[in-house]
Amino acid sequence: MGKREEMIKAIKQLMTQPERIRNMGIAAHIDHGKTTLSDNLLAGAGMISEELAGKQLVLDFDEQEQARGITINAANVSMIHEYEGEKYLINLIDTPGHVDFGGDVTRAMRAIDGAIIVVDAVEGVMPQTETVLRQALREYVKPVLFINKVDRLIKELKLTPQQMQERFIKVITDVNRLIRRYAPPEFRSKWLVKVEDGSVAFGSAYYNWALSVPYMRKTGVSFKDIIDLTNAGDLKALRKKAPLHVVVLDMVVRHLPNPLQxxxxxxxxxxxxxxxxxxxxxxxxxxxxxxxxxxxxxxxxxxxxxxxxxxxxxxxxxxxxxxxxxxxxxxxxxxxxxxxxxxxxxxxxxxxxxxxxxxxxxxxxxxxxxxxxEEQIEPFEALHYTSEPVVTVAIEAKNVKDLPRLIEALRQLAKEDPTLHVKIDEETGQHLLSGMGELHLEVKLVHLKEQWGVDVDVSEPIVVYRESITKTSPIIEGKSPNKHNRFYIVVEPMPDEIYQAIREGEIPEGKPKDPKAVAKKLAELGMDYDIARGIVDIYNGNMFLDNTKGIQYLNEVMDLLVDGFHQAMDEGPLAREPVMKVIVRLVDAKIHEDNVHRGPAQIYPAIRTAIHCAMMKANPVLYEPYQKVIINVPYEYMGSVSREMNQRRGQLIDMKQEGEVMIIISEAPVAEMFGFAGAIRGATSGRALWSTEHAGFKRVPNELAINIIRQIRQRKGLDPNPPTEKDICPQQ
Structure with a gap:
């Protein structure tokens, strides 16, 4: 029996013993060494040869990933590890650290029970580390910590053991601060990571060694041995004395839960x-x-x-x-x-x-x-994605005969990646592809060409804006075309605390399964409880409330009202862009007794027009998506980076020095960030390392908003002039 067959046989036996299974993931900021760690774990478990590990990047098995050197798809691998004489089945899911692929991370978290959080010892805890840790804790995934690239502290920064210890303590303190902030209340103290119990390990994924306190106790290997071997350049002895896969997988078996738990x-x-x-x-x-x-x-x-x-x-x-x-x-x-x-x-x-x-x-x-x-059951909670699609490109097949293939390809892409939105523009017949950033879309377009062989013309990227309001409207009447149904509504801006709770998943989107619990949560966040009790639906960060009393036939049309509310939120009155942070309250209604007179053709326009008219009377405004931009650059390029960010309406948030390197954190509108990769490379002679992440939406300054609205309307084939109240509100 060959080694592979033995492996499969062992996996089959362990699959039926849940106490011996660990479903785990590895999550980190981009380039902190996650995929290298995964590969060396696989090599240690005998899944790939040691020489190739780290170069082979087994989990980066999409050709594009190897070319870009970043992980794009979360791949899954099963392997076997022996701990204290017992065999364990470890299912490992590798997740991307690049923010444009954050959707994959969210989905992978659903499948796993524990995660190794990888932090670069030189850079420390970075914004994306916080994002992935927050996602893990939100899905009740228990973390352990691996501090990577310790070899750089020894060789490049030449730190003393004392200074190294200070570095580690800072990383551990930062990670625990995040666990305290984001962990479910019952696990806030239980899940803190500690050096003493071995829920923290440190090492070098690239050079294939690691240490933890339990391992040092067991084997007598000391940190001094590691420093001496690193300085002597004896990598073989290092790997032998402190093998990465043993230390890290021991930590996984000891500290991460099995499925039964x-x-x-x-x-x-x-x-x-x-x-x-x-x-x-x-x-x-x-x-x-x-x-x-x-x-x-x-x-x-x-x-x-x-x-x-x-x-x-x-x-x-x-x-x-x-x-x-x-x-x-x-x-x-x-x-x-x-x-x-x-x-x-x-x-x-x-x-x-x-x-x-x-x-x-x-x-x-x-x-x-x-x-x-097997049988009809309630679905699992909808997955929460930390970013949302903010960049759109219009695509057309170069060759008309490729159109059916293009449609099928887009359908598949949207299935593989729900953070990608595909829509057909009814006016132009173009396919609109929306993603989380320039890189996300670029990768998908290469996919189209290479996997499906479809050549496409791609428009310049377009930013997806949001519409909202800043005031509360008066009561607005919406009449159905046949005048038999009337709905009276008020719109008001949603407080930030409530919007945040929806974005964070504390208040679930959709129709609440427990309206009382949602109302209680809304009241805690400052909404009047009597109003909050009317909660009917939450949609894309907007809310529909029924605050009427004893209206006949209202229940029969409620589903239609919710559909109409969705339509009004999908396309706002200013530029037909999606709406955010709006509360719509139904305060009164008169409904025809005969259901023939209250079908969709009557109800939809009544509620949609009323909502849009109310928004026009509540000071409608435009919001634009922002990106957080994290740039690591040698000190002498500081000025060039600042100039580059200023030209893009960027705001500096933080700046810190790590050795020779400056870490500059700023925020800038997505609309200003196109072509940034080439520009920053030019400005810093290719020395800058940078990553971005979604930073929410901010209001567009009034002096820019009018022009942007004009451009969007023109692009959509509408009258370019921004609408007035008169255009939207029916004349009574």
Whole structure:
């Protein structure tokens, strides 16, 4: 029996013992060494050869990723590790650290129970570290810490052991500060990372060594030994004395929970259904004999097998030929192949039980985030993405005969990556592709050409703006075209605290499953409880409330009103851009008794016009997306960087010096950031390292807003002049 067969046999045995499974991820700021760590863990576990590890980047198996040197897709691998004489199955999900791919991180967090947070010892905790840690804690994922690139402290910065210790303490303190801030209350102190208990390890992923206090106690290897070997350049001896995979995977087995432990506290927070039901109990106890339920976290297109859906099995067992429900898509499907991953290779299995990460084919209508189950159950909470699509390009097939292929390709891209929005512009017939940034879209367009062979013309990137209001409107009447139905509404600006709570996922989007709990939360954030009790729907950071009393037939038209509210929020009155931070309150209504006179054709225009008219009377304003820009640059280029940012309406937020390097953190409008990569390279002779992340929306200064509204309207084929109240509000 070859080594590979032995490996598969061992994995099959361990899959059925949940106490021996660890589902974990590795998350970090870009370039802090995450993929190198993953590869060397795989090498240590015998999945790839040691010489290649770190160069091979097994998890970066998309050709584009290797060319760019950043991880774009979260890949999944199963491997085996022996700890204190017992074997363990470790399912590792690699996630991207580049902000444009933040959606992948969010989805990967759903599948795992624990995460190694990697921090560069030289740079320390960076903004993206905070983002990934916050996402992990929000999904009830327990962290441990690996401080990487310690070799640079020894060789480049030539720090003394005392100075190094100070460095480590600072990183650990910063990480624990974030855990205290973002962890669920019951885990705030339990999940803090500590050097003494081995929930912190430090080392060099590139040179393949690591240390932790338990390992030092067990083997007698000291930090001084490591410094001496590093200075002597004896890398082989280093790897032998303190092998990275042993130290790090020991930490994983010791400190990260198994599925039996994790599902007890994760399921009640991730799943909306009745915990006392059979399937609820089966998920709590990770029961392989219960009804099957899983969540799809990623869809990839395999040249041979078609669509492969990867996901976490919460209860029951996934089997070949199983009939399943796709809860959100409201479709049925039949599972064809069932398997697991070993690196980029998918190994077929007959069945995969609860507590594992599975790869299946046959779920043609599933998207990432889909709940798949044997019977109809409540879906899992919608996944929260930390960024939202803010840049759009219009694309057309160069060759008309490629159009069907382009449509199919876009459909697949949107399925693989729900943070990508695809829309057809009814007026121009162009396909609009919206993503989280320039790089995100660039990667997807290369994908189109290379995987699908479709040549496209791409417009200049366009920024997605938002519309909002700054005042409360008077009561506005909206009449249906037949004059038989009247709705009276008020719009008001949403307080920042409430908007933040929605963005952070503390208040879930959609129709609240527990309106009382949501009302209570809104009251805590300052809303009048009697008003908050009317909560009907939350949509893209806007809110619809029913504050009427005893209106006949209102229940019959409520779904139509919510649809009309969605339509009004999708396209605001100023420039038909999406709306944010608006509260719409229905305060009175008169509704025709005969349902023939109160169908969609009557209700939609009534509510939509009323909302838009009210917004025009509430001082409508335009918001634009901002990016946080983090630039590492040698001291002498400081001036060039500042000038470059000033030209782009950038605001300096923070500046700190680390050795010879300055770290400059600023914020700038996304609209001003196109072409930044080339410009900053030129300004710093290619010496700048930089990354960006979404920094929310800020109001556009009035003197710029008029022109921007004109440009957007012109692009959409509308009258370029910004509308007035008269244009939007029907004459009474």
């Amino acid at each position: 994790a599902q007890k506290y994760r399921i009640p927070h991730l799943w909306r259904g009745e915990i006392e039901s059979d399937v609820g109990q089966a998920m709590l106890s990770c029961d392989p004999n219960g009804k099957m339920a899983m969540v799809v976290t990623k869809i990839i297109i395999d040249k041979h097998a078609g669509e492969v859906a990867t996901g976490r099995v919460w209860s029951g067992t996934v089997k070949t030929g199983q009939e399943v429900h796709l809860i959100t898509a409201k479709r049925k499907a039949r599972i064809q192949q069932v398997g697991i991953y070993m690196g980029p290779e998918r190994i077929n299995m007959e069945a995969v039980p609860a507590g594992n990460i599975v790869a299946v084919t046959g779920l043609r209508d599933a998207m990432a985030g889909e709940t798949v189950s």
